Amino acid sequence: IFSDVKMGPTIEVFALTRRYNEDTCPEKVNLGVGAYRTDEGKPWVLPMVTQVERQMALDPTLNHEYLPVAGLPAFRAAACRLMLGSDNPAILENRVEGIQVQGGTGGIRLAIEFLKRNMDSKVAYVSNPTWGNHKTIASSAGLEVRQYRYWHPKELKVDFNGLVEDLKAAPEGAVIILHAVAHNPTGIDLTMSQWKEVADIMQKRKLFPLMDCAYQGFASGDLDADAEAVRYFVQRGFELFICQSFSKNFGLYNERIGNLCIVTKTPEVIPQIRSQMEIICRTIWSNPSHHGARIVATILDNPASYQEWKQQVMTMATRIKEMRKMMCSKLRQKKTPGSWNHILEQIGMFSFTGLSADQVRIMVEKYHIYMLSNGRISMAGLTTKNVDYVVDAIHDAIEA
Numbered sequence: 001i002f003s004d005v006k007m008g009p010t011i012e013v014f015a016l017t018r019r020y021n022e023d024t025c026p027e028k029v030n031l032g033v034g035a036y037r038t039d040e041g042k043p044w045v046l047p048m049v050t051q052v053e054r055q056m057a058l059d060p061t062l063n064h065e066y067l068p069v070a071g072l073p074a075f076r077a078a079a080c081r082l083m084l085g086s087d088n089p090a091i092l093e094n095r096v097e098g099i100q101v102q103g104g105t106g107g108i109r110l111a112i113e114f115l116k117r118n119m120d121s122k123v124a125y126v127s128n129p130t131w132g133n134h135k136t137i138a139s140s141a142g143l144e145v146r147q148y149r150y151w152h153p154k155e156l157k158v159d160f161n162g163l164v165e166d167l168k169a170a171p172e173g174a175v176i177i178l179h180a181v182a183h184n185p186t187g188i189d190l191t192m193s194q195w196k197e198v199a200d201i202m203q204k205r206k207l208f209p210l211m212d213c214a215y216q217g218f219a220s221g222d223l224d225a226d227a228e229a230v231r232y233f234v235q236r237g238f239e240l241f242i243c244q245s246f247s248k249n250f251g252l253y254n255e256r257i258g259n260l261c262i263v264t265k266t267p268e269v270i271p272q273i274r275s276q277m278e279i280i281c282r283t284i285w286s287n288p289s290h291h292g293a294r295i296v297a298t299i300l301d302n303p304a305s306y307q308e309w310k311q312q313v314m315t316m317a318t319r320i321k322e323m324r325k326m327m328c329s330k331l332r333q334k335k336t337p338g339s340w341n342h343i344l345e346q347i348g349m350f351s352f353t354g355l356s357a358d359q360v361r362i363m364v365e366k367y368h369i370y371m372l373s374n375g376r377i378s379m380a381g382l383t384t385k386n387v388d389y390v391v392d393a394i395h396d397a398i399e400a
């Protein structure tokens with residue numbers, strides 16, 4: 001009965017990791033996956049996370065009972081405070097709710113599913129380019145997916161005029177997926193004055209902001225600074241959803257821990273929204289898992305642990321920034337064609353190198369340096385040991 005099932009397209013980033021793992025070349029480098037690596041090229045379990053896991057293992061009050069459908073209350077509240085700031089009027093006025101979800105991905109899916117079922121949303125806009133899964137999540141939920149211009153490939157900067165034009169042409173009620181911070185894949189965010197203009201258009205055109213916040217802390221190293229765009233939209237009075245992921249800033253990639261933060265104008269509508277969200281959760285994962293939520297809540301709720309964790313986020317952000325500087329200066333020293341300013345100007349985990357698909361092919365086939373075909377590299381995969389090798393390869397790929 002399965003013989004007519006067609007092979008689906010490969011998921012590029014996972015296929016790259018598989019090829020990297022199978023590759024026996026000693027110089028191989030994985031710049032594909034968006035996961036933090038130490039300067040030894042190893043995954044990093046944050047020391048604060050290890051400490052909490054040890055305490056959890058010894059805590060006789062913990063058990064494996066089901067969580068509520070909407071997740072662990074302490075986690076949901078702490079996550080919303082981290083996103084909006086604990087003194088945010090929306091929180092003080094009880095106009096904020098959190099739903100525990102399966103990573104950032106689960107939050108986006110839940111948000112879109114809710115909007116389709118309850119708000120009659122029909123169209124979602126994603127930036128061009130964007131994280132590959134945005135389009136597939138929105139179309140799987142039955143929305144028509146359109147793009148708004150974001151990146152100017154020739155000028156290697158944001159195509160803000162294009163973005164404004166496309167948002168102005170969007171139909172009323174359209175869902176606009178915005179990268180709250182550290183845009184993936186370009187590494188370029190809007191300035192605050194650009195965010196203001198976007199907010200003006202969205203308010204006027206009655207567009208719904210769905211903020212995707214997968215990298216809080218990774219852009220500047222400062223969690224509050226990285227929440228600026230989200231907090232600005234809340235301050236402007238938008239009703240909006242924010243999909244928070246704790247995969248990156250807690251290094252809890254495989255715990256699938258996220259929060260869908262809901263901000264409304266009045267507290268009265270929160271129970272209805274929560275109940276509809278719960279119906280969707282119930283039919284997909286029923287109720288969420290406990291481990292990641294407990295870790296995040298324990299750290300965020302304890303001032304000393306919170307300070308230590310903040311330092312550890314800063315450690316990750318700082319190492320990535322240093323790799324940017326190092327890579328840029330080595331490319332310049334080698335006089336590799338291009339200014340390479342964009343590498344320094346970009347922020348967060350990724351750089352959009354500007355390498356063409358053919359140049360990327362040389363990187364992968366000849367040098368065993370795995371990266372996305374659109375030229376995106378994860379800066380976290382660079383180390384002081386492999387940066388020369390990567391720079392030489394880029395030079396060769398460009399000169400080829």
Ligand code: PLP
Nearest residue numbers: 034103104105131184214245247
């Ligand atoms: N949104 C963006 C922009 C991402 O880059 C990612 C992960 O790479 C996600 C969402 C999904 O995060 P998670 O792994 O927590 O589902």
